[in-house]
Each structure stands twice: as C-alpha cells, then as structure tokens.
Amino acid sequence: xxxxxxxxxxxxxxxxxxxxxxxxxxxxxxxxxxxxxxxxxxxxxxxxxxxxxxxxxxxxxxxxxxxxxxxxxxxxxxxxxxxxxxxxxxxxxxxxxxxxxxxxxxxxxxxxxxxxxxxxxxxxxxxxxxxxxxxxxxxxxxxxxxxxxxxxxxxxxxxxxxxxxxxxxxxxxxxxxxxxxxxxxxxxxxxxxxxxxxxxxxxxxxxxxxxxxxxxxxxxxxxxxxxxxxxxxxxxxxxxxxxxxxxxxxxxxxxxxxxxxxxxxxxxxxxxxxxxxxxxxxxxxxxxxxxxxxxxxxxxxxxxxxxxxxxxxxxxxxxxxxxxxxxxxxxx
Amino acid sequence: xxxxxxxxxxxxxxxxxxxxxxxxxxxxxxxxxxxxxxxxxxxxxxxxxxxxxxxxxxxxxxxxxxxxxxxxxxxxxxxxxxxxxxxxxxxxxxxxxxxxxxxxxxxxxxxxxxxxxxxxxxxxxxxxxxxxxxxxxxxxxxxxxxxxxxxxxxxxxxxxxxxxxxxxxxxxxxxxxxxxxxxxxxxxxxxxxxxxxxxxxxxxxxxxxxxxxxxxxxxxxxxxxxxxxxxxxxxxxxxxxxxxxxxxxxxxxxxxxxxxxxxxxxxxxxxxxxxxxxxxxxxxxxxxxxxxxxxxxxxxxxxxxxxxxxxxxxxxxxxxxxxxxxxxxxxxxxxxxxxxxxxxxxxxxxxxxxxxxxxxxxxxxxxxxxxxxxxxxxxxxxxxxxxxxxxxxxxxxxxxxxxxxxxxxxxxxxxxxxxxxxxxxxxxxxxxxxxxxxxxxxxxxxxxxxxxxxxxxxxxxxxxxxxxxxx
Numbered sequence: 105x106x107x108x109x110x111x112x113x114x115x116x117x118x119x120x121x122x123x124x125x126x127x128x129x130x131x132x133x134x135x136x137x138x139x140x141x142x143x144x145x146x147x148x149x150x151x152x153x154x155x156x157x158x159x160x161x162x163x164x165x166x167x168x169x170x171x172x173x174x175x176x177x178x179x180x181x182x183x184x185x186x187x188x189x190x191x192x193x194x195x196x197x198x199x200x201x202x203x204x205x206x207x208x209x210x211x212x213x214x215x216x217x218x219x220x221x222x223x224x225x226x227x228x229x230x231x232x233x234x235x236x237x238x239x240x241x242x243x244x245x246x247x248x249x250x251x252x253x254x255x256x257x258x259x260x261x262x263x264x265x266x267x268x269x270x271x272x273x274x275x276x277x278x279x280x281x282x283x284x285x286x287x288x289x290x291x292x293x294x295x296x297x298x299x300x301x302x303x304x305x306x307x308x309x310x311x312x313x314x315x316x317x318x319x320x321x322x323x324x325x326x327x328x329x330x331x332x333x334x335x336x337x338x339x340x341x342x343x344x345x346x347x348x349x350x351x352x353x354x355x356x357x358x359x360x361x362x363x364x365x366x367x368x369x370x371x372x373x374x375x376x377x378x379x380x381x382x383x384x385x386x387x388x389x390x391x392x393x394x395x396x397x398x399x400x401x402x403x404x405x406x407x408x409x410x411x412x413x414x415x416x417x418x419x420x421x422x423x424x425x426x427x428x429x430x431x432x433x434x435x436x
Numbered sequence: 437x438x439x440x441x442x443x444x445x446x447x448x449x450x451x452x453x454x455x456x457x458x459x460x461x462x463x464x465x466x467x468x469x470x471x472x473x474x475x476x477x478x479x480x481x482x483x484x485x486x487x488x489x490x491x492x493x494x495x496x497x498x499x500x501x502x503x504x505x506x507x508x509x510x511x512x513x514x515x516x517x518x519x520x521x522x523x524x525x526x527x528x529x530x531x532x533x534x535x536x537x538x539x540x541x542x543x544x545x546x547x548x549x550x551x552x553x554x555x556x557x558x559x560x561x562x563x564x565x566x567x568x569x570x571x572x573x574x575x576x577x578x579x580x581x582x583x584x585x586x587x588x589x590x591x592x593x594x595x596x597x598x599x600x601x602x603x604x605x606x607x608x609x610x611x612x613x614x615x616x617x618x619x620x621x622x623x624x625x626x627x628x629x630x631x632x633x634x635x636x637x638x639x640x641x642x643x644x645x646x647x648x649x650x651x652x653x654x655x656x657x658x659x660x661x662x663x664x665x666x667x668x669x670x671x672x673x674x675x676x677x678x679x680x681x682x683x684x685x686x687x688x689x690x691x692x693x694x695x696x697x698x699x700x701x702x703x704x705x706x707x708x709x710x711x712x713x714x715x716x717x718x719x720x721x722x723x724x725x726x727x728x729x730x731x732x733x734x735x736x737x738x739x740x741x742x743x744x745x746x747x748x749x750x751x752x753x754x755x756x757x758x759x760x761x762x763x764x765x766x767x768x769x770x771x772x773x774x775x776x777x778x779x780x781x782x783x784x785x786x787x788x789x790x791x792x793x794x795x796x797x798x799x800x801x802x803x804x805x806x807x808x809x810x811x812x813x814x815x816x817x818x819x820x821x822x823x824x825x826x827x828x829x830x831x832x833x834x835x836x837x838x839x840x841x842x843x844x845x846x847x848x849x850x851x852x853x854x855x856x857x858x859x860x861x862x863x864x865x866x867x868x869x870x871x872x873x874x875x876x877x878x879x880x881x882x883x884x885x886x887x888x889x890x891x892x893x894x895x896x897x898x899x900x901x902x903x904x905x906x907x
Contacts, residue, residue, distance in 0.1 A: 362582050362608065394582040394608045395601075434601050 136188030172198035192225030207250030235406035240370035264298030309339035327424035372401025579606035747771035747791035774826035847882035
C-alpha cells in the first residue's frame with residue numbers, strides 16, 4: 105500500500121523523522137540546547153518533548169563540547185542519540201568529540217565498537233545572523249574519515265536521510281540549511297530511508313552538469329529553468345552526501361555533458377567544489393571535458409551582517425545563470 | 437654510458453626544432469666542440485656542437501622533421517665503449533610529428549592511405565605531448581581534453597584544426613566540423629581509398645558551400661584546411677607546408693591583432709634637412725681598408741636615422757616607452773628598437789638595443805650586421821626577442837603610407853613610407869619638399885591617443901631637425 109504523501113516543511117519532515125525513529129526504537133533520544141520546552145532554535149523539535157518526555161528530549165547545558173561528548177558516550181554504550189547544535193558554527197566548540205572521538209573509535213578499537221550518533225547542524229547564511237551564525241562548515245567535517253556528512257536539500261530527503269542516519273552504525277553529520285526549514289515539499293507518511301552516499305539527478309540535461317549542494321540545488325534548478333529558454337539544457341545533480349561522495353553519478357553525468365560547474369555556498373577555496381573538480385580531473389571523465397571546470401562558491405570573507413552584502417557573498421541565481429551561460433557558450 | 441645528444445632548447449618559447457643538416461654521419465668520429473648539426477627553430481638556424489668526443493651512433497633525429505626539445509637525436513660512444521650497450525628501444529628513429537607528416541603527405545593533392553603512426557601520435561617514442569616542454573608551447577594546439585581524445589581517436593592532427601573556443605581553444609565542435617568536412621588535410625585515419633572516392637564525389641558544388649549548419653549570411657566561416665581546399669578545384673593549386681617561421685608569424689600576428697586594441701596616427705615629416713645632413717655625414721666618413729679595397733667606415737641610411745629618431749622620441753616621451761601586462765605597466769628605461777627585416781619566406785625583427793644611447797654610425801653598422809645574419813637565419817634569439825618598439829619601412833617599394841601590426845611586447849610600431857617630393861603649402865605658397873608619411877600603431881591599453889601623438893610629434897621634430905640626433 106502506498107504511503108499517503110503530504111506537503112510538509114523541511115523542519116516538519118525532520119521532526120516527523122525523529123518521532124518515527126523514537127517510536128520505533130527506544131534507544132533513540134534527542135539532545136540539544138533549548139530543544140525541549142522551547143522547541144529548538146528553529147522549532148525543529150517543536151512539541152516532541154510533550155510526546156516523548158524530557159528524558160528522551162533532553163535540554164543540555166550551553167556547552168557544545170559537553171553535549172557532544174555525552175552524545176558520543178551514549179552512542180558508545182549502544183544508544184542512538186540525535187544531537188542538535190543551535191548553529192553549525194558551534195561545531196567548532198565540539199571538534200574534539202566529533203573529530204578525535206566519534207570519528208576514530210571504531211578504528212582505534214579494532215571495530216569492536218561503533219558510534220551510531222547523529223548530529224544535526226543548522227547551517228548557512230541568509231537569516232541575518234552574521235558571521236558567527238551563518239557559516240557552511242560541512243567541508244571541515246567532510247575531510248575526516250570515520251564521519252558521514254550529508255546535506256539533504258528537500259523535505260523528502262531530510263526525512264529519509266535522517267532515518268538512514270539513525271539506522272547507520274557510524275557517526276552521521278547532517279547539515280541543514282536554515283533557509284530550507286520553511287520550504288515545503290511532498291513527504292510520504294511512515295518510515296522510509298534515502299540512502300547515504302547516493303547523489304540524485306534532480307534534472308536531466310545534455311549541455312552542462314551542475315553539481316550543487318543543499319540550498320544551491322534549488323538555485324541551480326531555477327537557473328536551469330531560466331536557461332532552458334535560451335536552449336541551454338542543464339543537468340543538476342544534488343550531491344546529497346559529501347562523504348562518502350557518489351563519484352560515479354557525477355562522472356557519468358560529465359561524460360554525457362562534457363562540462364562541469366560546482367555550486368555551493370561554503371567558501372569557494374578548499375571546498376566541495378575543489379573536491380568534485382579534482383575528482384573529475386582524476387577520473388575517466390577527464391577525457392570528456394570540453395571546457396574548463398567552473399566553481400561558484402562563497403566569497404573569501406566572513407558572512408556580513410548587512411542583508412544586501414550577505415546575499416552578495418554567496419552564489420545567487422543570476423550568478424549561476426551567467427556562469428552557466430558563459431560556460432556553455434564557450435566564453436570561458 | 438654513451439653520451440646523449442639532445443635537441444637543445446635555443447629559443448625561449450621553442451618547443452620543437454628541425455635538424456636542417458647533420459655535419460657528421462653515423463659511425464663518424466667526432467670531437468667535443470665540433471659542429472654536429474644545425475637546427476632550424478621558429479626564426480633562426482643554429483649550429484650545435486658535439487657534447488663529447490667519440491663515435492656518433494644511432495642518429496635517430498632525421499633532417500627536416502619536427503623534433504621536440506630535449507629528445508635524444510643521437511648518441512656518442514667513447515672510444516673504449518662497446519656499441520650496443522644502451523637499450524635499443526630508446527633508439528627507434530624519431531617519427532615526424534603528425535603535423536609535419538600530414539602536410540607533406542597532401543602534396544600532390546591525393547588523399548593518402550591511413551597510417552597507424554599518423555593515427556596515434558602519442559604512441560610515438562619521445563614525443564608524447566605530456567613530456568618535456570611541449571605542453572606549454574604555442575605550436576601545440578590548445579584543446580579541451582574531449583577534443584584531444586576525439587582527435588586522437590579519429591587520427592586528426594589537432595594543430596591543423598583552428599579552434600573556435602575561447603583563446604582559440606579547439607573544442608568538440610571543431611573536431612566535429614573537421615570530421616564532417618570532405619577534405620581535412622588528408623589525415624583522418626578513416627580515410628581509405630574508398631574515402632578518397634567519396635571525397636571526389638563531394639567535390640565543391642554550390643550546395644556544398646552553404647551547408648545547413650553554417651551561417652548563411654556571407655561566407656561560411658573557414659575553419660580548417662578542408663574548408664579552404666574545398667573551394668578550389670583539385671589540382672588547381674600546390675600545397676606548400678608551413679615552416680616554423682611561417683607558423684610563428686601567423687600565430688603571433690593573430691595574437692597581436694586579436695588581443696591588442698590598435699589605433700593609428702599618421703603624420704608627414706619633411707626630409708630635406710635630414711637628407712642634407714646624411715649626405716654631409718656620409719661624405720665625411722673616414723676610409724677603412726678592407727680586402728675589397730678602401731671603403732667608407734659607415735654609410736648611413738635614412739632608416740638608420742629613423743631608428744635613432746624613434747629611440748630619442750621614446751626617451752623624450754618616456755610614458756610611451758612601455759609594455760602592457762595585465763597587472764602593471766612595464767615602463768622601459770631604454771629604447772630598444774626592433775627593425776622589421778624581410779627575409780626569404782617571412783620576416784624577422786632584430787633589435788637595436790639602447791638605440792637611444794648609440795651613435796648613428798653604430799646603429800648603421802649594427803643594423804647591417806643584423807640584417808645580413810637575419811637573411812641567413814643566423815640570428816641568436818636574444819637578438820630578436822624583446823624590444824620596446826619597432827620600425828617597419830616599406831619606403832623602398834614606394835609605399836606611401838601603411839599601418840603596421842604591433843609586435844608584442846611592444847606598445848608601438850612605426851610604419852615608414854617613401855620619402856618623395858610633394859607640393860607643400862608654406863606661408864600661403866606652394867613649395868616642393870621631400871616628404872615622408874609615417875603611421876604610428878599603438879596599443880591603446882598602454883599608449884593613449886594624446887600620448888601617441890606626443891611621441892609622433894617628438895619623432896617628427898627630430899626628423900625635421902636632425903642635428904638633434906647628433907647631440
């Protein structure tokens with residue numbers, strides 16, 4: 105029987121996924137700052153404290169390092185904690201637990217234990233939250249073997265990938281773009297998973313492959329729709345997982361289109377675009393490239409507070425349109 | 437170990453060279469320092485000495501083919517060394533680069549049979565494009581990885597395909613166009629005898645000249661050799677393969693005219709004072725004893741004086757003595773004047789360095805030496821590379837006025853017309869004067885209109901008041 109599909113917001117989809125996971129497995133519980141009565145900085149946990157009680161929806165002290173440490177410790181004992189950061193920027197405070205502990209335990213203990221922790225990071229700019237609350241640090245964590253790092257771009261994927269993350273035996277870091285929380289989309293009722301490590305071709309095309317992450321997937325799709333009128337046919341790949349990356353989907357696409365552009369909000373330098381570009385240059389798709397690879401990423405600056413500047417430092421739809429047009433028309 | 441004889445890099449942007457002549461044969465004894473062979477680079481011929489003494493063996497670098505820089509062209513075995521010690525594999529004869537073979541093979545107009553070695557350039561020993569300097573050279577086509585692969589698979593010579601992508605890059609569309617044109621230099625690996633018959637069937641017709649995928653307005657763009665050749669009846673022409681100089685000239689001129697925003701300033705200069713001074717100076721030349729008897733120590737030409745005047749004008753207007761680069765203006769401290777010299781098969785621009793500091797007689801003597809060595813292609817690279825401006829003189833042909841193409845890194849070039857008697861109006865009266873028109877081409881990025889005009893006026897003042905060149 106097909107599950108009933110409704111329109112849910114991205115935040116509602118996450119909340120539903122957490123509720124389903126907690127219903128299914130009593131080892132699943134939530135931790136984070138102000139996720140209980142307050143409902144979370146972005147109201148993602150909402151009223152879950154009323155449904156599951158304060159023993160399973162735990163408000164932690166204002167210490168990311170402490171909270172992350174508790175989550176990692178609980179996971180080591182067999183629990184399946186979902187730990188929410190108020191802002192992904194605060195991952196910096198918890199790096200010891202994430203990078204040195206969660207990512208390493210399975211390896212250093214000979215595979216005897218695993219760390220099935222899920223950490224959720226509200227990320228990205230666009231909310232006027234300024235430099236310390238607007239960053240996109242997913243590539244930092246994507247650099248660490250032992251972690252899985254995902255960036256769902258739709259409500260459907262947010263739910264399905266969170267459920268896949270809870271079921272995963274290893275630490276999974278979920279970067280949720282704050283501007284996506286209110287975006288609505290079709291979400292089936294009940295339990296389903298969207299696999300980690302598998303990219304999604306959001307739109308097929310033959311002239312150019314755009315590999316995008318998170319909110320940039322939507323901007324890339326808007327750009328592709330606009331360029332359709334000019335006869336430019338763009339394929340948009342939603343990478344979804346940045347570690348482990350789905351290389352084959354990108355390689356196959358570039359072999360088809362012969363052109364590659366990477367669009368991501370994080371600072372351009374040393375980011376996901378560099379990784380995807382280098383991966384393609386090293387792959388069999390190299391011999392299919394008919395134009396230089398282009399990256400569109402964030403400017404080399406902290407995110408400004410001024411809302412106009414804040415928009416200006418990350419790729420916007422017109423930027424993608426212009427860059428894609430130049431690339432396909434052979435201007436660059 | 438035998439000593440490798442490599443094709444040396446004798447020119448800054450040299451990627452390949454041709455051995456025009458060997459002075460020693462296989463098996464000959466050579467002494468270190470003996471002239472071993474002569475190489476022809478883009479613009480010059482140069483003699484290369486033996487790097488060691490011994491017996492010359494395994495001469496793999498044949499005359500007249502393009503050989504990448506750094507490739508071993510022979511080995512010298514010391515007298516006590518046993519021949520055959522080195523691995524034979526390294527010593528297969530160097531095959532010609534594909535471009536060379538393809539152009540040669542089209543002589544006579546027939547489409548040659550496919551050849552394995554033509555189809556797989558990268559498999560040739562020692563000339564994989566990834567080795568040595570060849571990848572950076574302009575003589576190697578700029579192409580996308582996809583275009584390279586498709587060309588490789590189709591056996592097409594990339595350098596024979598003109599790229600329509602950015603910076604002349606060969607892209608997939610260019611390969612497609614080359615493959616779909618009926619005659620493409622005869623290099624397609626697919627072309628067989630049947631292919632040749634097919635080509636004849638596709639001989640030019642009006643329908644053929646405006647294929648549907650080409651713009652219909654005006655002429656279709658001519659991309660490759662095939663596009664040009666199809667407009668002419670087979671047998672109605674002779675194909676002369678380009679030598680390196682011709683390729684370099686073509687490349688540099690296209691680069692200059694497509695990247696430099698040229699503009700032009702023309703002025704008439706009266707020559708009578710200059711001609712009188714020249715006669716006076718030449719008459720006063722001391723006599724030098726030579727084998728051919730007594731000759732004057734110098735004989736100034738008008739062009740020598742033009743060189744000097746241009747150099748002094750640049751000194752007087754130093755802002756015009758510049759080179760454009762993306763990040764900064766290169767402001768030169770000396771005026772190094774290149775002089776275009778026509779030589780068989782092309783032209784070259786040897787440079788009078790610091791012409792602003794040299795006397796007219798020094799310039800004259802130097803110019804004669806440079807021109808004569810240019811004609812025999814014996815200039816050293818440092819004698820024709822660089823410079824801060826140039827002079828091109830077609831006055832000897834009676835050309836009245838023309839505009840020259842700037843020779844990067846210069847920001848200016850002066851085109852000099854013939855000195856001729858013309859009617860000029862002075863103070864309301866018509867008089868006869870010897871007048872020479874000059875046109876200054878300038879790179880607008882480096883030299884703006886007013887600055888160029890200032891330079892040209894300074895030049896005119898020196899030409900018309902030539903005593904200024906003597907102080």
